[in-house]
Amino acid sequence: MKGLRSIIVFTVAILMISCNTEDKTLAIEVFETSEAGNKLSKITEFQNAEEKVVLKLNPDEKLQTITGFGGAFTESSAYLLNKLSKENRKKIIDAYFSKDGAHYSLTRTHMNSCDFSVSNYSYTPIEGDKDLEHFTIEEDKDDLIPFIKEAMAASTDGFKIFGSPWTAAPWMKDNNNWVGGKLLPEYYDTWALFFSKYVDAYKAEGIDIWGFTVENEPLGNGNNWESMHYSPDEMTNFVMNHLGPKLEADGKGDLKILGYDQNREHLKEWVDSQFKNEETSKYFDGTAIHWYASTFEVFPEELQYAHNKAPEKLLIQSEACVDAEIPVWQDDAWYWKKEATDWGFEWAPEKDRHMHPKYAPVNRYARDIIGCLNNWVDGWVDWNMVLDTKGGPNWFKNWCIAPVIVNPVTDEVYFTPLYYTMAHFSKYIRPEAEVIGLENSDKKLMATAAINPDGSIAIVLFNEHNTPKHISLLLKDKHVDFAIDAQAIQTIVIPTK
Template sequence: MKLIPFFLLSILISTGLTAQIHQTTRQGDRLAKVRELSEIPETEEVRVLSVDPSREFQTLLGIGGSFTESAAEVFYELSKERQAELLKACFSPEGAHYSLTRTHIASCDFSLRNFTYAPVTGDLELEHFSIEPDRTWLLPLIKSAQAVAGADFRILASPWTAPPWMKDNKTWNGGKLLPEYYGVFSDYLVKYIRAYAAEGIPIWGITPMNEPLGNGANWESTHFTPDEMRVLIKDHLGPTLKKAELDILIWIFDQNRDDELIDWTNTILGDEEAAAFVAGTAVHWYESTVSSSGEVLDQVQQAFPDKQILHSEGCIDAMGDDETIGAWLEDDWYWRAEATDWGYIWASDEDKPDHPPYRPFYRYARDLIEGLNHHLTGWIDWNLLLNFRGGPNHARNYCLAPILVDSGRDRIYYTPLYYAMAHVSKFVRPGAVRVGLSGQDDAFLATAFRNPDQSIAVVVFNPLEEDALYSINLPGRPEPMTIRIPGQALQTVVLPAGS
C-alpha cells in the first residue's frame, strides 16, 4: 500500500518542446515520467495513433470529485500537515488539479444524518431557511480547497430530497414533491445558491434532483417522471432563477446512462421552453461495470447537439457486500477482477452480464477515455475521500473513494483510482477541445485533446497483459514518436505547442 502522493515524487513538466510521457502501471509506477524510444525493435508491431487537430468535438468543462459531509468529516480527522498534503494532491497544479466538483444540497447518503435547510413544516416563505448544518464540516472543507494555491474549480450542486414536508410521503426516502410546492422548492434552491455565495462559494450549476428515478427508498430521494421534471423546470425553477438574476446552469436527469435517458431528454429537451433553461444532461455510470454506454450517449448527442452531457457521479460501490472486505487497501486489487457492485446482487438475469466481477482501475480508465470519446464534457467522481471502511455513511451503503484515510492514524492512501483520474485532470484542462484521433480500438483505448495552451494531450490505456508499442503522428511534427506502454498501464502524453 502506497502512502505517498505522486506530486511529491514525479518530475514537473518542463517548459521545453520535448514531449512529456507519464504512466501508471500495475507494477507500481504512479504518473512516473518515461521516455519515447530512440530505437524501434524491428520484430515488434507498432500501433499508429494519428491525431487530427482539424477535427474538433466537445469542449471540456473539467474533471474532479465531490465534496460530501462524510468526506469532510474524515478530512478533519487528519492533522493539519496531512490536510494540507491532501488538498494539494487534489487541487494544486502540482497535484491532480481537479477542475470540476460536486456537492449535495442538504443531506445525502454520504452525510452523517438526515437534515434539511427548511426544517419547519409549512414554512412557505422559507423564513427559517438555514445552511447551518453545513458549517461544521462541509463549508470549511470547500473553503480550504478554494484556498489552495492555483486551485480553480467549479461546483455542481444537487439535492437528494426536497424537505420532507413538501413531499407526498412526508419522509426523507422516496415519495414525490407535491405540485403545490414546486414554486417553494424552486425558492429553496435559490436561497441555497445565495447562501453559499454569501460564504464566498459560487455555485456553477445544479441538477434539480439527484437520481429522480429513485434508489429503492434506501436513502434520501424524491421521485420525478420526465414530464414532472419538465414542468418543474419550465414553469418554476427556470423562471425563478431568471427572476433572481442567477446565471446558474441546469442539468437534467442525474441518473444512469440507460434507455431512460432517451425518454428524459426527448421529453425535456424536446420542449423548447423548458430546454431554454437547460445546459444539458447529467449522467451516472451504475448501469454497467463494463460499458460506458457510448451508444446511448451518442444517441442523445445526435438528437440534441447544442446540449452537453456531463458525468456527475460514479464510484466503486457495494463495499459492504464485498466478501474480501479490506482488500481495497492493496494496490494490486485494483487491477484484479474481484470488485462487485450492487447490480451483481440485484440485477435481473437479463442484465447480469453488465455486472460481473470487474477490475476497478480498468473501470476508471475505460470510462474516462470512452466517456470522453462519446461526448462527455466533464467527469465527476463521487466522494473526494472516505475512511478505510468506505464511510462514514448513515445509510450504510459504503463505497470506495480515490483517496482513503486511516482514521485515527493520520495516514492517507492514494489509491490507483486517484492516479487514473489525475492522468486526465492534470493534463487535460478546462477549455480543452477533443480532437480527431484514429488507431484506437477496444483493446487499445485512447483519446486526444488540444488544451487552451495549444498543447496536445493523448491519454492511452493498454488493458492487455502484454506490452505494446505505439506511435503518435501529429501534423507538423517532423517524425512520429514511438512509445512502449506496459501491459495493464495508463499513459498520458503531452505534446507542447510547436512540437
C-alpha cells in the same frame, strides 16, 4: 551583379539544406500509472514491444469542449478530514486541487443530506415554512464549507461547483419521508426558491455556485437513502415553469441547470422530454448521468443520442464510484485485479447480468472516462474524494470506495491507484480544451485526445491487456515512437510550440 548572384544562390542552398534536415520528431512527455508500480511517473525509457499501434492525431477535427474533471464534496469526506492532522488534511486537499496535484476543475456537492452524510438533515427544518424564512446552511459550516474553501485556496485556476439535492425536507413531500415520494405540487415554488436561497447562502460564505442538477437519481434508488422521484415530464415541468423562471427572476439566469442525473440506460426518454422543443429546452443547460447501470458498459448509443438531440448542451457524468465494496487498504495490486463487483453483480436481473462482471476498479475508471470522452461527454465527476477503511462514514452503511482512503484513528492516508487514474485526465485535460480526432489502429487499446487552450495536446491511453504495445504517434508531418506497458494508463503531452 555576378557577386550578388553568388550570394543569392548560396543563401538558397543553405535554406534547402535546412529544410531537408528539419527534425520531424514529435516532442512529447509521457506519464504512466501501471500495475507494475508507476504512479503518474514521467517515463523516458520504454521497453520493446512486439504489438504495433499507430495513432494519428487530427487537431483540425474539433469535437466537444471540456467542462472539467473532479469529485464531490460530501459530508462524509469533510467529516473525515476534520479528524486528520492539519498536515494530512492539507496533503489531501493539495493532492486534489493544486496545480502540482490532480488539479480538479469540476466538482459537485449535495444540498441537504445524502447517503454519504453522517445523518439526515435539511436546510428547511420548519414544517410549513413556504417562504423559507428559516432557511439555514448551518449544518454545512463545520465540515463541508471549510473543505470547499480550503480547496479553493489550494486551487490555482479555481473550479466549478454544482449542487445536487437528494430530497426536499419530508414536509414538502407526498409521503412525508426522507426516502422516496414526490414533491407536492403546492411546494413547487417553495422548492424553486430553495435553490435560489442556497446560492445566496453559499455566496455569503465566499463560495460561488456554478449550477445544479435538478434531482439526484429521480428514478429512485430502491428506497434505501434520501430520494425524491420525478418522471421525465414532471422534471421538465418543474424546470420550465418554476425553477428556471425563479432563478431568472432573481438575477441568477446564468446558473447551469442539468436535467436527469441518473443512469445512462434511460437517457433517451429524459432528453426527449427536456429537449422536446424550444420551450422545454430553454432553461436546461444540459444533462447529467451516472454509470451505475453498468460500470463496464459505456452505453455509447445513448450518449450519441443525447448529443444529437441537443448538440449545443452539456453532457456531464456527475457521479461514479466503485460501490458494493469495502476499500482494500494499502494494496495497490487489488485495484488492478478483477475481484471487485458492483451492485448489479448480485442484484441485476438475469438479462442484465452480463453488464456487471467482476472487473478491476482501475479498469472501470479508465475505460469509462475514455469511453465517455469518445462519445461527447464533456465533464466527468467522481463521487466521494475521501472515505475511511470501512468505506464510510455513511448513515445508511452504503459502503463504497474513494480514490483516497484514510484511517482517522492512526492519522494515515492511502492514495489508491484510482487517484492517479483520475489525475491522468484532470491534470492534463483542462477546462475549455477541445476533444480532437484520433485514428487508432488497435481496437484493444483505448485512446482519446484533446487540445488545451494553451495549444498543448494531451492523449490518454489505456492498455488493459497483459502485453505492452509499441506506439507510433503521428501529428501532421511529425512522429514519435514509444511504448505503453501492460496494464497501464498513459498521458502523453505534446507541449505548446
